[in-house]
Amino acid sequence: QTVEVVARPDFAPHMQALRQQRMASEDASQPLMQQLAKIKSFSADYQQRVYDIQQQLLQEGQGKLALKQHARFRFESETPEQSLLVSDGKTLWFYNELLEQVSIYDANSEVGQTPFALLTSTDKALWQQYQVTQQQQSFFIHPLDVGNPVQQLMLTFKDDQLVEMQVIDINQQQSVYLFSKIKVNSSIADKLFTFTVSKNLDVDDQRQR
């Protein structure tokens, strides 16, 4: 498959990311870990665009992301649908407002292996399951396990701020997140990373007892 170089629009198509990734080779987990260690907490608005393999725009969305060391994150989607993925590092809640349904998982379960769990983890054993390369300000993270639904995670930083994240999934679908209103190391209450299950919700508890 020949890859021609495409001028970088504000949302880089994944061909661009794949080409950059192949050029860098040495392991960059150390510099990435140092970069992430500087980010004790992070909050931002995001714009999401999802492309298929032919780079046809499938979905646009926006919402808010909050991260806090260790393993705490809150990914709140406003559009295309109101849903919430939140974890306190022990439990992961996935709430879909339209369906009035909340699914609950153990944070360390397979479902818990989201890019956000990785971003907020300094657990060496977890990071060893990924190969990390660097291209200027962008880090490319590949899971060693080929079955992982996420095939490539790209993180781009600018003066210690995470400004862009790209996820390429196992079906070659690409999600690009551009962050704005970024706040790094501001104080964020732990309470933001929990979810209270109200009675009217259809609860689907998948935690191992």
Added chain:
Amino acid sequence: CGLKPKVPPAEPVMNAAARQQQLNAMQSFTVQASMGIKAPNESISGNLRWQQMNANDFQARLANMLGISLFELTQQTNFSELLVKGERYQAADASSLLWQLAGWSIPLHDMPLWLRGLPGASATELQYDAAGRLTRFTLQDSTGIRWQLTYRSFFADALSLPKQLELSSDDTHIRLVIRSWQP
């Protein structure tokens, strides 16, 4: 064209025969919906994008909230291809293939019809409301599973396209909340 749901107050539903005729005439449309599936060993929810090109051909994509694709189905007159977990599969019958691969399924064969509120040939025990809208029926899909399909709400315009649907078989429950219809 008039398919875009208008903001309420609710218009009166057009008379049943005219509505039936207009629903049948809808050959190409795109639906964006939230979909939740609770199957015996799988519970997922995500954004469904259903693009109907003509009477037979459609493309359906279900992606989770992170935009990660759960399945992509391309259906043409004599060809259906399913992309699940990075692998492409072709099959005559997509519903049974989905069941084998993803551990859950949905009656895909008649979906272009029941999405619009039309029963399809194999539907039985049909129920209608006072406005003549189909509100419930039973169908047997290509894998032999019997589904009870219920329309919980409709868009508040004259065409009154379905908005909230529920499908249940004896071990699987599917909720569909349609956010938009586009021509």
